[in-house]
Amino acid sequence: KGTLKDKIAVAVKMCKEALSQEQKLTFLQEAKILKQYDHFNIFKLIGVCTQRQPIYIIMEPVPGGDFLSFLRKEMLLLGDKNCIHRDLAARNCLGGNNVLKISDFGMSRQEDGGVYSSSGLKQIPIKWTAPEALNYGRYRSESGAWSFGILLWETFSLGVCPYPGMTNQQAQEQVERGYWVSASQQCPEDVYKTM
Known part of the structure; x- marks a missing residue:
């Protein structure tokens, strides 16, 4: 869980720093696939943070x-x-x-x-x-x-x-x-x- 600067709640998935480059690319594959969907019943991708380690995938929060x-x-x-x-x-x-x-x-x-x-x-x-x-x-x-x-x-x-x-x-x-x-x-x- 996290919060964006404008106080919007988000779900955050973090890639461990100790992973190999190949494992990090595999981690980012999820964001690449989610980016293609804009559907009410599929997690919405908000963004990806890759400039610093660890890498984050930011998604909409889903209560429950x-x-x-x-x-x-x-x-x-x-x-x-x-x-x-x-x-x-x-x-x-x-x-x-x-x-x-x-x-x-x-x-x-x-x-x-x-x-x-x-x-x-x-x-x-x-x-x-x-x-x-x-x-x-x-x-x-x-x-x-x-x-x-x-x-x-x-x-x-x-x-x-x-x-x-x-x-x-x-x-x-x-x-x-x-x-x-x-x-x-x-x-x-x-x-x-x-x-």
Whole structure:
């Protein structure tokens, strides 16, 4: 959190000074992607401070915190723009005052063909990642549909981490075998089928 000179409250994301140049560029990738969006339900970028260390990304503040409910239209908007978020989860959906914003575009990629290939599984949210990305490192804009299903599961499980009782490796092995998280008691059958 922070305040601009004219007393406007802002959200501030800081890049640690000890990062390599490549890591700093990766950090700034989030701002580059956010700059392209001016949508009510996506975090608004206010600015970037790069002249001194540490580097800051300045965004609009969103009151509240993790929001365990989500509307499908935001995912369609990202898909229409060939944006591959790669970290869609309840922890990255912030809301308040009847507003929901998708945040944390740090792992996102904007791809003309709607496909992004990654080498390795470094720092990806295994339990939220689509099987084709886990198995082959290929993300498509449609990969967000899998993550959206997991986000719905989180919502109707009252914020429980997906694949409870399993490590990331165990969850990945189960997904490779075709397993999908079981419905919680709070989840209506039609919602579970949508997942």
